[in-house]
Amino acid sequence: MSASHTPPIIEPGYTFASVSDKISSIILGRRTPRWWWLGLAVSISILMVFNLAVTYLLARGVGIWGINIPVGWGFAIINFVWWIGIGHAGTLISAILLLLRQKWRTSINRFAEAMTIFAVACAGAFPLLHMGRPWLFYWLMPYPNTMGTWPQFRSPLVWDVFAVSTYATVSLMFWFVGMVPDLATLRDRAKNRLAQVVYGFLAMGWRGSAVHWHRYETASLLLAGLATPLVVSVHTVVSFDFAIGIEAGWHATIFPPYFVAGAIYSGFAMVMTLSIPLRKLYQLEDFITMRHLDNMAKVMLATGLIVAYGYMMETFMAFYSGDTYEKFMILNRMTGPYRNFYWTLILCNVLLPQVLWLRRVRSSVPMLFVMSLVVNTGMWLERFIIVVTSLHRDFLPSSWGMYYPTRWDWATYLGTLGLFFTLMFLFLRFLPVIAIAEMRGLVPAGSGGKKE
Amino acid sequence: MAQIFHRSTNTVARVSIYGSLVALLALSFALYGLSASPYYTDVNQPKDQPVPFSHRHHAGELGIDCRYCHTSVEESSFAGIPPTQTCMTCHSQIWTNSAMLEPVRASYRSGRSLEWIRVNALPDFVYFNHSIHVHKGIGCTTCHGPIAEMPLTWKANTLQMSWCLGCHRAPEKFVRPRDQVFNPNYQPPADQAVLGAQLVKEYQIQSLTNCSTCHR
């Protein structure tokens, strides 16, 4: 499409000052809106459910969940993969798009990164909780010990430990470094002493000198460079958890690309789910414009098609290979006890998203919001299908079984949503949701110093 | 406007950044050190017993053979703790009215067992077998230390898995001739390397390091 039709990435008429005002005022200026208190209250109460669930889990053991033999992994692993996937969009936006000089990313990268970190936090909880003896988690790490033993490096679970922890660290650094100048702005604009001290401390003595800016740019680029491979590697490693396995429906070479695409798919869906209400509530329509939504919709469409290709190949290979177990697995997914999950998944991830081809849809905020929710659901179902249907009827018919989640499964799952949104709300309230400094960079040249 | 922070803050910041890294390292080293310290492993910590039994006196000075009391050491996994009867074989004759031995006599009269404090304990998921080690030429003192010099028995080695593996990976360093197994004063010869290798062959000692050797 030609540039003339492209909506701008920042509405005209802004100056450096007004940009700073608008964003920092969210934190410093106007009094905390009622909806924020409400949202936080709800999130925290769900977070409490999570705490209860985890406490009871540690007290009784993983038997409080619906898992069994043959289905040894249930909600815990499903949610782990789902959350990790969601995180990816943040890194993609902040790192890859930065390297690709995609200016439009600026207004969404900050909270996208935040989303990444919070998502990883939620994801990280599950591998620990799903262990039978979580207090021995550190045995998965190589450290000199009195048993003269090491972890078993052939196991993807050990790779996970490294992949996820690296991912968490780098994302956190990236997020924080990017925030330093804005924290300085907040420090300078803050009125009360406490705010000054806190932001001042976090700003690490930022003075905005040329040297600072120079180092800042370099650091961002370096971190971006580090983060970029992670976008691909993390979910690749996660997909190995399955691809290494012998189970039909797991043991597939297509898993890494297909998982990464899925991750970005769900990630962008989540960014959209968050940004749409956000821009409304904080009147940020000028910063997060239709252009952004449109671009994200396109990314979703693209990745969605890759995922669809993944499903197609799975089915094709099953029959092409002529392998009894693969064929049975696919048929069992389509016609077995969990068929409704499978077909809902196809509907959510493949069929419905095709409407994104239409500009009418891409330019309708409500429609986009609905689609983002649909895709999030679909991607969760995908993980459910991969984990459960592959396990519940595998090689020996005598050991076939079913998996029914218990209320504790649900409590842990919804609980992490509580954790996620609690962190999100605190972030909205106390940190700049949009990169002020970078937004200044978007203010059309010339209009820089002019007053309204 | 006025500075929020004093100049020194910069220094503090720098120091704390590197300091935290150092602190982290230090902590992990401390923890590891602790796990190897006698406080945790009980090594060289004599235990008070209901009767202050002295191996130095019995095994060292009197030279009583280990097997006189630890009867099942050659046939069972458990070396055997002498029943009161065994003590009384001598102590019905000598030291018959020493106060120190009253608990023993009491036990013999009442038929209630003496309750010794275990010095060399292993977790319940470790299955150690004395008889096979003894048969393969591993001496008592190899694990139990200079028992003939212990007035009150203490633990001579950590008995931690890595310690066990030390021998299981290189038995030739520790094996001794069978006739020396129960000699509490045995000193490995200068040519242990040669002797060890030869004994390993002779006694068909395998270096068993697979898990079910000890864990079942």
Place this chain on the structure above:
Amino acid sequence: MTANGNNGTGKRGPDLDALRRRLAARGGRQYWQCLEELADTPEYRDFLHHEFPHDPAKETGVPRRDVLKYMAASAALAGLSACTKLPEEKIVPYVTPPEQVIPGKPLFYATAMPAPHGGGAAVGLLVESHLGRPTKIEGNPQHPGSLGATDAIAQASVLTLYDPDRSPVVVREGRMSNWTAFLRFLTPILEDRKRIRGAGMRFLSESVISPAMGAQMRELLAMYPEAKWHQWEPAGRDAAREGAQLAFGRDVNTVYHLDKADVIVSLDADFLRQGPGAIRYAREFISRRKLDGPESKMNRLYVVEAAPSNTGAMADHRLPLRATEVAGFGRALAAALGVLPGGPAASKNVPQKWLQVVARELDSHRGSSLVIPGEYQPPAVHAMAHAINAALGNSGKTVEYTDSLEVDPVNQAESLRALVSDMAAGKVDLLFLIGCNPVYSVPADFEFKAHLLNVRVRVHLGPYHDETAEQCNWHIPEAHYLESWGDTRAYDGTVAFIQPLIAPIYEGKSPLELLAAVQGKAGQTSHDLVRNYWKTQHVAKDEKAFEAFWETSLHDGVAAGTAFPPKVTPVVANLPARLPVALPTSSGGGALEVAFRPDPTVFDGRYANNGWLQELPKPFSTLTWDNAAMFSPATAERLGVSSGDVLRLTLAERVTTAPAWVLPGLPDDAVTLHLGYGRRRAGRLGNGQGFDAYALRASAGLWAAPGLKIQPTGETYRLAATQHHHIVDREGHRAEEESAAANDPGRGIVRAATLEEFRKNPAFAKEEEEEKTSGLSLYPGFAYTGYSWGLSVDMQSCVGCGACVVACQAENNIPVVGKHEVLAGREMHWIRVDTYYRGELENPETYYQPVMCMQCENAPCEGVCPVGATVHSPEGLNEMVYNRCVGTRYCSNNCPYKVRRFNFLLFSDWTTPSLFGVRNPNVTVRSRGVMEKCTYCVQRIQAAKIESEKQDRKLRDGEIVTACQQACPTEAIVFGNLNDPSSRVSRLKARERNYGLLEDLNTRPRTTYLARVRNPNPELGG
């Protein structure tokens, strides 16, 4: 000989003496509260301290309010790897050591179990004892009824010994009392009785087989001439007894020689699982079916049966008939053989061709054929079978007759009827109920409970304070057979002495001791009673010789030369006349007929509180913890009943409600009900499990009755089956889903052929693909220089009895998880007997496949464990290191055989002191969050290896026997060293029929299977 558990080393069994003393010390409390209260006795506390240095209270599953404490504990445990200070332990040596006992080494003693499920005939045992704690039951190779094998119930009996719900003390009117008080009470009463020659005095016991007890019985009746002795066994052999009366004019004990029979016809007889000598018969029967190669011969088995049985599963031809139709079949068969004049025509369900072929086969195998009547068939069937066997000249060859095992064989139904009418008439005022539970198990129409209350003094001797004890003035706890002396007879009459391995844990008394007390010889111990009786039996010429006899008998576990001599017993001339003209009426025509059967695991209900048996999947249905009303698929469809529906069953005004279960292979228009459930006072495990089928049972139709009415209640009930059988529609015809998949050649799980096919293509079980690719690898394999363990399972020999499952559970401290967890799919058995059907649902072939860990050479589980808790040993074992496992369950997900088991919760019982006694000290008791599985009994391997190394020699073949192998009656499981080409297992694996499960995955399993070969009659096809 019985050392008390607490002595020896710090990690041994409970101080049972102390617990017992404590119990005795408490007064005026109802007995069942005492056990709970024990929890805070000092004995218990420091016993716990000995047993569990890591205070178990911190590790067991806890109520929610202890959660915080619990988390603290978790935190405390976190250090386990490196920096946990081991808590202080104590070593408690003996004061004076008992001879023979070496701490750390088990001892084995020969004894025998009187097996009620084996018609009272004994199973000879060798029992493993650790410092005075019997822990494991093995068969006694020298005992004719056992031949070194056992069955599931014998295996599980050791758990009953430690059952915390066993009645611990003498109870009087619901209040705690003691033996002396009982004697004080008894003496005056007996004095009066003496004066009136024992009038109004009655004894009720189960079938008396113990010779010593028989002698006491005679003495008592001599002492009290007016007294009467009655016998009642809920699953007794009345029919066989009466059948013998019909055919021979007297009761006999029938001894089969299945190893001599080429053609066997079973008339609803489950001779491989139930009745005297079942274990022996299974061995003999299978010995004629083991195939060395295509040239070897096989016997042929025809089974006519009313309910799927393990015997039926072995049949080459199986004909489902309603229980009441079997007699008609027998009569027709006899007629076809010209043994009896043709009676009433057999039911239309009997295909004439089938009948003809069977008749011809029998006729052409005179002297080498055998017809076996079912325990639960009417006397006529037994008589006809006897007649046919006689006519075919099988007597003396494949079947022999001896004196009855029973001391005083009577028609128990009649005997009981007499007792009840006397009680009703108020003629009884002193009743001794000896080791029986009539209030629960007597046919409903006797209304035993009501009449029992007419009796003034009711004395009950039993292992539990059960339904009957509840109604008695006195309850005396009965000693377990591992706690008391006694004598038994094997299926062939061979005497074996019961030798206790431990002093009574509670105040238990043996029947002998109680009867002695009634004789006024209260002082005598059961040891003296047995010994003195046998002194008088002229088994030895003098005191010294008797001493020798006694010692050898105790040592060997059998009294040599005491088997009954076979007797020539001609069939009475006028048999046809004596046979009932009218055969039992079969309902048919849509009306339902009910068949009662004792439960395959809890039998008549006496084992209802045994967790191992409750959780042992029942054959075919694989149900646990419940019984159900079994329907054939067609009947279920016709009545619109499906598995789990709760039905109201009405049989002549008697009513009960039961969940339905649809089972292939049942005859149509018939319902099978299993006895033994719906217990009210079995104990904490047995209470309220299942439904009470006795409620429908009347003396008129003990085993089968027409006219059952069913009525859906609309409710459904969740039944816990370990192998879910879904009946689905496949290509138009209905099939059992899992079996359909299992028979899919792509999976090749069940591989079977007929004898002809096998002879044509001996390698029918092989797949070229597998053959070509097996062992292919880019990497050089590991060189196994020492031993290389492997196991062979012969599907041909497995009769699906489940002995291996319980044996494994006992050997490896496998926990019982309970119905709820089984429903969740979390049963813990390390070995399971998979059951698959082939063919039409009406009458499918059944295939058993015991599955344990395959110890794969390329084990999928090993690569994925993040902490290396499961690794390969240099002897090829796939080791499982419980203390290293962190519980990611990845290994189980990645195990194609799903043989790994996970402690989802704290399944092992860390809190019930009495249960610690049964644990095998050589196997770690797993805590929660840990994966576990079969390792070919690695503890046995290590023990044997250490012994051989100490003698500086290699292990001999057969020196190591896994628990499952040792228990198996048919030697279907063989373990050994694959590096030794001459070892039994190597030779078995070299056979043509050898194949590996899921070999196409290239897991290279070390456990392999010998394909099943059936021997159907070509004339009947199949």
